[in-house]
Amino acid sequence: MTKTNSGRFFEDYRIGEVIRHAVPRTVSGGERALYHALYPARHALYSSDAFAQTCGLDAAPIDDLAAFHVVFGKTVPDVSLNAVANLGYAEGRWLKPVWPGDTLRSESKVIGLKENSNGKSGVVWVQTTGYNQHDEPVLDYIRWVMVRKNRLDADAADTLIPELKPALEASDLVIPEGLDFGQYDFTLAGERHRWGDYEIGEKIDHVDGVTIEEAEHMSATRLWQNTAKVHFDATNREDGKRLIYGGHVISMARALSFNGLANAQMIVGLNGGAHANPCFAGDTVRAWSEVLDKAQTDAPGVGAVRLRLVATKDAHYDFALKGENGKYLSHVLLDLDYWALMPT
Template sequence: MSATVSKTNPGNFFEDFTVGQVIEHATPRTVTEGDRALYGALYPTRFAVPSSAAFAASVGLDPHPVEDLIAFHIAFGKTVPDISLNAVANLGYAELRFHRPVLPGDTLSTRSEVIGLKQNSNGRSGVVYVRSTASNQRDEVALDWCRWVMVHKRDVDAAAPETVLPDLKKALAAEDLVVPDGLDFSSYDFTAAGEPHRFDDYAVGEKIDHVDGVTFSDAEHMMATRLWQNTAKVHFNTEARPDGNRLIYGGHVISMARALSFNGLANAQLIAAINGGSHVAPAFAGDTVYAWSEVLDKAELSGLSGAGDSIGALRLRLVATKGRDESMTLRNDDPSTSSGTGGYQDGVLLDLDYWALIPR
């Protein structure tokens, strides 16, 4: 009998974490066809694999997987109450890999291992590094990733832990990528998919303006973020920020930009990995978001799967901007501006680095 104990979750503070600690996050979540439909209502996605069971089957994916980012958002959302409820800042993520497609009926659970700690010199907070792994009901890994957040200390007098910094890759190599079992692009229908461009049609350094824009609304980003059971209060509560705005979840911007990138990257069907991302500026309802991409690298994946030479990978920079930037400029070279030389160009919201699978 402990009725006097507070029943609500205060989240973890910096001194609650130890290197090697494993946290099993709450609330397993079953993915359904309802998630697919809502994703399609919230983002203008038209990629043929998640849109069509028949198309997915024609490239070896049967039953019909959902959009990769659905799995990511659900898996990520589970970590929020334990890892970042008391976060000062979400600093970054790396080495995200999709290990297998997620199917309707799959139940995802996430666990995190603390892989690094570094107290800040001010003694009031510290950086926590975790590797999180989302698995299905058969304990098969669906995706994993590393993430680091700055977290408040509960007690500024608590002793600093030994500093441990994990060795994280700036980008995964092509040979680190996992090609889904059975995926085979050798009878790929480019007409049905919407564009003729294949692996060989893209060149490293090429930039693509995805043209279309979407204006955000509060109801939509709240519904998306809630769907992933993400509980960070700034997304839902006008009383949580001095300006009275509801901050749009960074993952909402990722999904919107990825969906917009269909126009020019229609055949970049599956996300294999995310190397990292910067959420450069906050986004709010009323902002109109556009996207452009840059091809950072290319890799033939022969030998990585049983699909022979049908699959290639593009490493892409996906940039979301507030207002369209036809010049597709990432960095500001004008030293007289507020952001200064080398900072991100005004209007950049997101700079995401990922690997996509595309027919060769």
């Protein structure tokens, strides 16, 4: 009897199947320190207990994307170990802050399947929920991934493509209990720009860039216990390169966005996302953002802003995103649509 696990292939999934992912993870201040070492992350709410307390929270939570990476990493052995590519995200919501000492686990439900015309792979849609040690949902999201077939003669699964919201409404967002920006300190946060200073349609060049190193992206991938072969095994791709984990690009771009969006403190919604082109060690990641929408919330002094975050590689490209054919330009790495909370 074979003891090792070769991972799931496209023909192994069934609509409605619920997968309980292995290896829960207790997070600590160590995750925060490593996250801030890997990325130039410096949003004040996640850096300082004292700052978070003036905003109505008990302490600084673990960074939103660090929590996302932990929950995501649990799913990889069952969802994307044999992936060709992670294709996109939708309907993501952060439901509760994650605190040092919390233990996170993940469950995924298969909600869509479609075999590709080449018969060698297919697309799998899953809805993933991360839970804490009290079995409380802390975040959920939908993602879809292209997965190889193992047996090319395996019968194709019945096709079901789920209907997804193009974007979350502001009313769908969950505001952390007690959050209050009434006493917000703009000096300590690093910028004076508040919710009312941003206009829909405004684009912001975040100026800075970071060159991706093999050591850093490998450390990040191991930190989140992401076991996808394309990130570790250079022989897994014909070009002999290890693909940079898409979450590494997301976190890098989010950290770079501090310059111009320092007060977009908390990510609470993920409307959509695409890893437009692969990223490899040696690429220099830059970022720009576009304000897509704004909304008031019921929390004191708290507004919601919907942002498009675009990561590009190497040079600046004057906010160019897609060509005349509607496809992403070759320098675009990431196109992420999310909601964040900002003081009004």
